[in-house]
Amino acid sequence: MDIININSIKKTFGDYTAVDGVSFDVAQGTIFGLLGPNGAGKTTTIRMITNIIIPDEGKITIDGMKNGYDTQSLIGYLPEERGLYKKLKVIEQLKYFAQLKGVNAKDAEHTAMEWLVKLGAGGWENKKIQELSKGMQQKVQFIATILHDPKILILDEPFSGFDPINTEMLKSIILDMKSRGKTIILSTHVMSQVEQLCDDIVIINKGKIIVDGKVSEIKARYGEDTVIIEFDGDSSVIDEIADIKITDRSNHRIEFRLGANSPKASEILKDLVNKIDIIRFEKVQPSLHEIFITEVAKQKLGIKEATNEN
Amino acid sequence: MKTKSKIGTIIKHEYLSKIKSKGFIIGTILAPVGIIVIYGIIILVAVMSADQTTKKLAIVDYTERIGAMLVERDTSKFFLTDLTEAELNEKVLTGEIDGYLVMPADFAEKGAATVYTSGGGGLGFVTLIERNTKDIIVNLRLDEIGADESVKELVNRGISLSTMKVTQEGTQDDYSQVFAIMGYVMGFVIYGLMFTYGAFVMRGVIEEKANRIVEVLASSVKPFEIMMGKVIGIGAVGLTQVLFWIVLMGIFVSFGGSIAAGFMGTPDMATAGAEMQDQNAMIEMLNNISISPWLIVAFLFYFLAGYFIYSTLFAAVGSAVDQESDAAQLQIPVTLPIIIPIMFIANVMSNPDGTLAVVLSLIPFFTPILMIARIAATSVPIWQIALSVVLLAATFFACLYFAAKIYRIGILMYGKKPTFKDMVKWFKLAK
Numbered sequence: 030m031d032i033i034n035i036n037s038i039k040k041t042f043g044d045y046t047a048v049d050g051v052s053f054d055v056a057q058g059t060i061f062g063l064l065g066p067n068g069a070g071k072t073t074t075i076r077m078i079t080n081i082i083i084p085d086e087g088k089i090t091i092d093g094m095k096n097g098y099d100t101q102s103l104i105g106y107l108p109e110e111r112g113l114y115k116k117l118k119v120i121e122q123l124k125y126f127a128q129l130k131g132v133n134a135k136d137a138e139h140t141a142m143e144w145l146v147k148l149g150a151g152g153w154e155n156k157k158i159q160e161l162s163k164g165m166q167q168k169v170q171f172i173a174t175i176l177h178d179p180k181i182l183i184l185d186e187p188f189s190g191f192d193p194i195n196t197e198m199l200k201s202i203i204l205d206m207k208s209r210g211k212t213i214i215l216s217t218h219v220m221s222q223v224e225q226l227c228d229d230i231v232i233i234n235k236g237k238i239i240v241d242g243k244v245s246e247i248k249a250r251y252g253e254d255t256v257i258i259e260f261d262g263d264s265s266v267i268d269e270i271a272d273i274k275i276t277d278r279s280n281h282r283i284e285f286r287l288g289a290n291s292p293k294a295s296e297i298l299k300d301l302v303n304k305i306d307i308i309r310f311e312k313v314q315p316s317l318h319e320i321f322i323t324e325v326a327k328q329k330l331g332i333k334e335a336t337n338e339n
Numbered sequence: 340m341k342t343k344s345k346i347g348t349i350i351k352h353e354y355l356s357k358i359k360s361k362g363f364i365i366g367t368i369l370a371p372v373g374i375i376v377i378y379g380i381i382i383l384v385a386v387m388s389a390d391q392t393t394k395k396l397a398i399v400d401y402t403e404r405i406g407a408m409l410v411e412r413d414t415s416k417f418f419l420t421d422l423t424e425a426e427l428n429e430k431v432l433t434g435e436i437d438g439y440l441v442m443p444a445d446f447a448e449k450g451a452a453t454v455y456t457s458g459g460g461g462l463g464f465v466t467l468i469e470r471n472t473k474d475i476i477v478n479l480r481l482d483e484i485g486a487d488e489s490v491k492e493l494v495n496r497g498i499s500l501s502t503m504k505v506t507q508e509g510t511q512d513d514y515s516q517v518f519a520i521m522g523y524v525m526g527f528v529i530y531g532l533m534f535t536y537g538a539f540v541m542r543g544v545i546e547e548k549a550n551r552i553v554e555v556l557a558s559s560v561k562p563f564e565i566m567m568g569k570v571i572g573i574g575a576v577g578l579t580q581v582l583f584w585i586v587l588m589g590i591f592v593s594f595g596g597s598i599a600a601g602f603m604g605t606p607d608m609a610t611a612g613a614e615m616q617d618q619n620a621m622i623e624m625l626n627n628i629s630i631s632p633w634l635i636v637a638f639l640f641y642f643l644a645g646y647f648i649y650s651t652l653f654a655a656v657g658s659a660v661d662q663e664s665d666a667a668q669l670q671i672p673v674t675l676p677i678i679i680p681i682m683f684i685a686n687v688m689s690n691p692d693g694t695l696a697v698v699l700s701l702i703p704f705f706t707p708i709l710m711i712a713r714i715a716a717t718s719v720p721i722w723q724i725a726l727s728v729v730l731l732a733a734t735f736f737a738c739l740y741f742a743a744k745i746y747r748i749g750i751l752m753y754g755k756k757p758t759f760k761d762m763v764k765w766f767k768l769a770k
Contacts, residue, residue: 043764079558082751101559112552117356128348129559173555 032057032181032212034077038087040073044261047073050087055214055229057180060207062223062230062244063216066325070236071107071216075183078214079106102131105179109186109216111170113158119145119169120154123176130177137176144172148198162191163190175206183214184208188222188298200226220318229316232324239324248314256294257284262305270297276319281308286315287324306334346564346571353572358579359537367580371587396454396468397427397439402446408475416467424455431457440468447479519688522715525638526684526708531644533677533707536577537653541666544657544746553750562747566658570650577646578639585635637714637724644731645707648738649677655742658749659733659757659765669757676704683714691717701727703734741766 033055034247040048048070055061062221065071076082078089078155080101089096092103113122120141127137145151148168158166167190184203203213203226215227223230224244232240240247258267259282272288287294294312301307315323356364396418410417420427421567427439438456444453454468481491481511544566547553556565652673660666680699687696691713700709700719706727713719748765749757 043768066586076554077750081557098561104558106555106558108551108558109555110551110554112547112550114356114546114552115550121356125348125352126555129345129556131345304529327663 030057031055032092033214034088034090035074035078036088036090037304038074038084038089040077040082040084046236048077048084048233051231051233051236051238052087053231053238053241055212057212058207058210059228060203060213060215060226062227063214063233064218064220064223064230064321065233068094069233070265071233072185073236074233075214075216077105078185079104082266102177103179104181104183105130105177107174107182107184107187111166113166113170113173114186115159116157118155118157119150119161122158122169123173126173127176130179131299132177140176140178141172144176148172155216164192164195167191168195179211181212181214183216186218187215188219220316220321224317232321234325234328239328240320242266244317247320248317251267251314251320253314254287255284255313255319256287256297257309257311257313258282258301258307259309260301260305260307264305266301266304270300274323276315286319340558343605344564344566345560349504349560349565349568350572353543357576363576363580367583371501371584371591375591395436397422397430397436399424399427399439399441401444402442405442405446405472405475405479412471412475426457437616447476447483450476479753481598487741515660517715519691522688522691522712523684524711526714527681529638529642529645529707529711530677530681532577532581532642533649534674536573536646537649537677539573539576539674540570540650541653541657541670542663544654544750545660545663545666547660548658548660548750557750562750563743563748564748566654566743567650570647570654574646574650576642578643581639581642620632634715638711640728644728648703648707648731648735649673651735651738651742655745655749655762658746659752661753661756665756669759669761669762677708680705680708684709688712691719697723701730703727703730706731708720 031054035051035053037050037052038048039046039050051070051074063071073082074290077084078091078096080096080098091100092129094100117125120138123141124134124137125143128134131142142151142154145153148171150165150168150172153161153165153169158169161169165169172188174184187203188197191199194324195217204214207213215223217223227244230240230245230247242250247252256273261281264278264283267273267283267285270291273285274288275283275285277284291297292300298307298310301310308330362457396417398409398417399422400419406417410419422430424441424656427436430436434457440452440454442452443449452472477494478491481494510516524706547556547565553565560568653670656666656670656673659669681704682725683695683699687693687699687709690696696709696713699705700713701723710719710724710727714724744766745762748768749762752765
């Protein structure tokens, strides 16, 4: 069942079209990746879902209702730029935000204390925000997002500012939320996190969707067109292989994608064995990171390619 | 599920977080304390300068009666002596006494006496003796010519001009000068309050925008409610502060006046100096002028009306900028109409019923300052007050409509410093 339906929404600011006919559905109980380069229109899309701004065209349905001020309380939104009152105490802050989402002050305080303890922030409740480190503030902001127990969580770069330990903790909380039937929209630039967490993704660029679907299907679409080689020796021989695109290169490791006219992987291996000392040779699906770069670059070249084909 | 308005939550948050802040508490208490302290110092200085000294004056009395009368007036300063003038000179030189007064036998008739001092003492000392002896001698002379009590009373009453105001209800005491001062004070207080609280609203909006809090707020509440919640919450803080001051002033006027009067009116000082009599007159006047409840209501109304008009505009300015330093230029059109009436207040008060005063005080942006000043100073016709209320209400709704649109777009706009042109664009953008 879809909890969010987005139907060809469009938003312009003066001459600038931020979102141009975006449509996608988010299934309940899944983690959905909303991806795209900076300035692609992600934040504008999120702001329309959270009803901070209203689309010029198109329709958004949330949990069966047309989105509006009534659907705002169904959503918990963690914006990319954190927003907390510097001089307010942690507990006051959390209570205030929860009350604005319709939770009564007493329940809000109780739940907030529970979450503070759960996130290893017990005893902070009477500290002012400005006394906290960035990571601590991040935790407070996250708690503020979930205090009203929303059905939908929209997390924009939730891991930024977290050390690896806190990142792992937050990941497990997100997965736990998912197992409790919550729907999570995750927007991030860290593609490895998307691969670990997301069921479905869309990649937006210049206000339009360029990739859309299940992570596994998208990767399958590209097939195993990527070769990873770990080696000892002079890597210049690899540069001689026809029609490959090297995507990652370091001293003893090279990752490249095969083109339409490149030799088969097995032939490349045969050829290389005699020239360099191969430690590992693997044929895999491209990483989401690679897909992201390819797709965004493809759109950039879109006009050029079209003219070439003619 | 209809979510109920959260404006109450926002108002409460704005109100409590401001009212609990140290700055507010200190400001609220210190302002009147400061005024009282200054007032107290003025009174104290007046008392001290009149009371000049603990100086003691010996009296060599050849009239055999006036000296005793003088001692009776102030036993702490005057005492009779039988010592010779040479002995007294000795005592003056050693500092045992500050001086002595020789009253010749014909003092009552001629009115001439001599004070011998070590040279200090000053004018106040001489005036003190003069004033005290003069009353006695005048009474004595009147007695001698057999004047009766009513004549004596008449002479002692002295001169005091009091102005009376002719109204339809008959003549009343006219304290027009005091009322004019009150008008000035009220106008300036409203000016200060509109500026201070307008700036609070603007700073609050900028803080929420700069710290990106507004994005979280806007994902929970309508932008209009965020803005209005802030405006009302901070307005309530202002009202609290003003009410606190009014109550304090009420206490001070009803008790403070008599305390000060009592303080200055102790017997030994009752006649201690001309300035003291002025002070007494002033206090008497203050006691007689009860600030009418109607004037207080009018003051509160014009304060709130002015605050609501300007704070919405300040909110719009705040929403447009990323940081406070960028607001300087944009807020000029908002601050200018607050300052203009202050430039005209002297003209208005010199003739509060004149055409200039009437016209200026009916311009809604000037009304809060100029109308209250006029109301305090003169009797403003009801139709003018009614008209000002209507105009203020209309202006408020127009400003609110304009500000809410700018605010809705402005809070989400970051980056370049906006111009007035941008703001007009936003205004059109917001449907």
